[in-house]
Amino acid sequence: MEEAMHMRQEMNKADRVDGAQSVSRALTVLRAVARAGAEGVGLMTLTREISMSKPTIHRLLSVLVTEGMIEQEPQSRRYFLGPECHILGHIAAERHGIHRLATPIVQKLAYDCGDSAFFSIRRGVLALCTMREDGDFPLKTYVLAAGDRYPLGIGAGSLALLVALPDDEVDEALAVNEALINERYPTATMDEIRRQVAEARARGGIAINRGWVMSGSWGIGLAVKDAAGRLLGALSIAAVQSRMSPERLEELSVMLRQSARRLQRQHEAEQPAAQGVKEAGVRKARSAGARAAKVKASDTTDD
8 A cells, every 4th residue: 555655656756757847948938038039939930949859849839829828820830929928028017127117217227427327136046137228338348248147246237136035035035046156256255245245235225346347347236116015126327447436426316216216106107007908817817717617618628
């Protein structure tokens, strides 16, 4: 009896692993279709890009089509994101639509300062740069680009995000990232990062990177929060060290504070509209679920 129970436990464990792998694979396929954008993507291209067999990819595509997450154009046989992704995107925009709001603000920041301006968001214990805009000053620093990820605390925007977190989350992030930081950024010790966090808080959240990522490349950043104090992201500016005198750092601090307040106000103004979109999406999703349940019940009755 104990042996049978053990076998059932092992089978349940295997089912959970297989289920998780299937979800992960389906999301990999979904992201590959999303990367193709408006041009769509064919099965053969997906097979070349993804480390899965053609039958597996085709099976996952069929499931995603059934669920409305992707759709296939009959003539070209290419796959595109489906209507359900559109609905989920609208619902997620309440939180992540900050990127759209930040775009003109980052552009203006780059224009006003002449250097490179960025917007970054938190992803667990990492900072993800989602946007970069360059000003007209000819000498630039190219340490950070859109899509780059850094441990929280490394780089001006990343440090600004860390500064805005509660102490327990700061401790957690540094504990998780310690080995990676020690390996890649030996001058950024845990004690030094904590000192920088304290100094930035004393400056009202203004974080300064004095060449940690690359010597001679400096940055200054400030976190942006919503009216409830939730972290939305961080604005930052990067330039060569010669352009980061104490006087200019003060000027850039003023620009960052003004830009952060503008972004916060725009985010607050959009919340009622975003809530309406969310509620409409939830209603549509519930309606679709009810229709699916009715069809399933009908199929069962026919049997």
